[in-house]
Amino acid sequence: MKIYKNISIEKQEKTLQDIFCNICGEKIHKNEYGYYDDFLSIEKKWGYHSQFDGETHFIDICQLCYKIFLNNMKLKPD
Numbered sequence: 001m002k003i004y005k006n007i008s009i010e011k012q013e014k015t016l017q018d019i020f021c022n023i024c025g026e027k028i029h030k031n032e033y034g035y036y037d038d039f040l041s042i043e044k045k046w047g048y049h050s051q052f053d054g055e056t057h058f059i060d061i062c063q064l065c066y067k068i069f070l071n072n073m074k075l076k077p078d
């Protein structure tokens with residue numbers, strides 16, 4: 001989950017403020033150079049007549065939660 005804040009410039013625009021893991025709720029940290037620790041970011045547009053009929057989901061997952069997610073898969077990714 002990305003949290004944006006508005007900044008004052010000539011016109012209002014959004015800038016990325018923080019990123020939180022959707023599973024554990026912890027903040028994705030930045031290193032001393034201002035780069036976020038690596039994380040999984042998913043954007044899924046669900047099709048009509050699916051269980052989420054026409055919804056779009058934005059999901060961010062930290063490395064620790066992704067590792068748990070992988071460990072729970074019956075079939076591991078390549």
Ligand SMILES: [Zn+2]
Pocket residue numbers: 021022023024025026061062063064065066
């Ligand atoms: Zn997490």
